[in-house]
Amino acid sequence: MVSIKTDEQIKIMREAGRIAALAHEAIGKAIAPGISTMELARIAGKLIRGHGAHPSFKGYDNFPEDICISLNNEVIHGIPSKKRTIRDGDVVSIDIGARFKGYHGDMARTYLIGNVSDDAKRLYEITKEAFYAGMNAAIEGNRIRDISRAVFEVADRNGIGVVRDYVGHGVGEKLHEDPEIPNFVDKKKGTRLYAGMTLAIEPMFNLGSPDTYVCDKDGWTVRTQDGAISCHYENTILVTKEEPEILTKI
Numbered sequence: 213m214v215s216i217k218t219d220e221q222i223k224i225m226r227e228a229g230r231i232a233a234l235a236h237e238a239i240g241k242a243i244a245p246g247i248s249t250m251e252l253a254r255i256a257g258k259l260i261r262g263h264g265a266h267p268s269f270k271g272y273d274n275f276p277e278d279i280c281i282s283l284n285n286e287v288i289h290g291i292p293s294k295k296r297t298i299r300d301g302d303v304v305s306i307d308i309g310a311r312f313k314g315y316h317g318d319m320a321r322t323y324l325i326g327n328v329s330d331d332a333k334r335l336y337e338i339t340k341e342a343f344y345a346g347m348n349a350a351i352e353g354n355r356i357r358d359i360s361r362a363v364f365e366v367a368d369r370n371g372i373g374v375v376r377d378y379v380g381h382g383v384g385e386k387l388h389e390d391p392e393i394p395n396f397v398d399k400k401k402g403t404r405l406y407a408g409m410t411l412a413i414e415p416m417f418n419l420g421s422p423d424t425y426v427c428d429k430d431g432w433t434v435r436t437q438d439g440a441i442s443c444h445y446e447n448t449i450l451v452t453k454e455e456p457e458i459l460t461k462i
Contacts, residue, residue, distance in 0.1 A: 213390060214382060214389075214391055214409065215384050215385070215389055215390075215409075215410075216406060216408035216409060217384060217410055218408070221315060221384070222408070222459075224314070224315045225316075225317060225384065225410055225448070225459050226459050227317075228265060228310050228312035228313075228315050228316055228459075229310075229317030229319070229447075229458075229459035229461065230317070230461065230462055231259075231260055231263045231265045231310040231317060232260075232308050232309060232310040232317040232448075233317075233319065233460050233461050233462045234259055234462060235256040235259045235279075235308050235310065236256075236306070236319060237462060238256065238259050239255060239256055239306060239308075239323075240321075240323065242255050243298060243304065243325065245298055245300045245325060245326060247298050248292075248293070248294050248295070248296060249281040249283075249290070249292040249293055249297075250277075250293055250294040252279075252281060252292065252298075252306070253277050253278050253281065253292035256278055256279045256306075256308055257270070257279070260278070260308075260310045263310075263312075264312065265310040265311055265312040266311045266312075267309065267310065267311075268309025268310060268311045268316050268387050269307070269308075269387075272387060275289075275291075275432065276291060277292045278292075279292065279306060279309075280305075280306065280307040280308075280320075281304065281305075281306050282305040282442070282444070283302055283303070283304055284303050284441050285435050285436045285439045285440060285441055285442060286305070286433050286434065286435050286436075287305070287375055287378070287418070287424055287434040287435065287436060287442040287444065288305065288307060288320075288378060289307075289432045289434050290305075290432075291430055291432055291433060298325055299325070300325060300326035301326055301327050301328055301329075302325040302328075303324060303325070303328060303441050303442075303443065304322065304323045304324075305320060305321070305322045305323075305442065305444040306321055307320040307444065307446065308320070311387075314385055315384055315385060316384065316385075316386070316387045316448075317383075317448050317459060317460050318383050318412045318446065318448050318460070319412075319446050319447050319460035320414060320444045320445060320446035321444075321446075322336055322339065322443040322444055331419055332419075332441055332443075334370075335372065335417060335418075335419050335441065335443045336443050336445075338366060338370050338417060338443075339372075339415050339416075339417045339443040339444070339445045340445045342362075342363045342364075342366035342367055342395070342415040342417065342445070343363070343413055343414070343415050343445045343446070345362040345366050346359045346363040346380075346395075346413045347359075347413055347447070347449055347456050347458070348362065348456070349361070350405060350411060350413065350451055350456045351405065351451070351455075351456065352405055352406055352407050352452070352453055353404070354404075354405050355401045355402045355403065355405065356391050356392075356393055356400075356402025357398075357400065357401050358405075359380075359393055359411075359413060360393065360394045360395060360396060360397050360398075361397050363395045363413070363415050364395060364396045364397050367415070367417055372417045372418070373418035373419065373421050373422035373436075373440070374395050374396050374415075374416075374417060374422050375395065375416040375418060375422050375424060375442070376395075376396055377424050377434070378416060378424075379393055379395060379414075380392070380393030380394075380395065380411065380412050380413045380414045380446070381393060381411070381412050382409065382410065382411055382412070383410055383411065383412045391411075393411060393412070393414075395414075405451050406451065407451055407452050407453045408450075408451065409450070410448060410449070410450050410451075410459065411448070411449050411451065412446055412447070412448050413447065413449060414444065414445065414446030415443075416442065417442065417443050418436050418440050418441070419440040419442075420438045420439075420440030421436065421437055421438045421440065423436070423438070424436055424437060425437055446460075447461075
């Protein structure tokens with residue numbers, strides 16, 4: 213069931229979103245060749261807890277760490293490790309959630325480390341563009357399919373693979389709520405949008421095939437089937453009577 217948030221709930225979600233954004237800001241300052249993915253997770257986790265919140269992903273369906281860190285051909289759900297070190301040229305997608313007073317803020321960014329390829333830079337810009345296209349379609353009276361179409365059209369005209377196995381979603385008291393928000397267009401019109409809905413719009417684009425698989429070794433990390441790099445860009449937004457508002461911001 214789709215949840216319409218009250219003014220007080222939205223106020224709490226703004227703070228949850230701000231905390232998630234602060235964690236990303238801290239990671240943006242720290243991420244560099246030589247740092248381990250676990251060190252980055254610890255930076256984010258410490259900041260989130262220091263602001264009276266809890267990392268949304270810790271323990272979610274038994275996920276073992278505070279945040280998700282996915283490298284290069286990993287799409288989402290990468291597990292931080294002391295043994296994984298960031299290297300020059302890496303494409304690093306980091307998904308962070310913060311639960312504050314019972315409500316979640318959910319956001320993801322892809323970081324381009326040092327001398328990345330021109331293709332990686334292009335993929336990042338297209339993924340970011342697609343998020344904003346989707347957000348701009350998230351206006352009262354539209355439907356979920358309008359968001360999906362806006363996201364997909366950016367990828368389609370650029371010849372980019374759109375991940376179909378994972379989608380955006382509502383967010384609030386639960387990290388993943390109704391409605392689902394595909395990054396592609398299907399036959400369903402989807403839920404009508406109303407002011408007070410809070411949504412996580414999150415394009416996940418690949419340089420190659422859209423096909424993915426889950427790593428058998430850890431049971432979590434999602435990789436591209438063909439080994440091509442992937443990018444992820446996500447914010448929690450609020451549908452309003454006017455323009456949508458990004459909640460995951462400082």
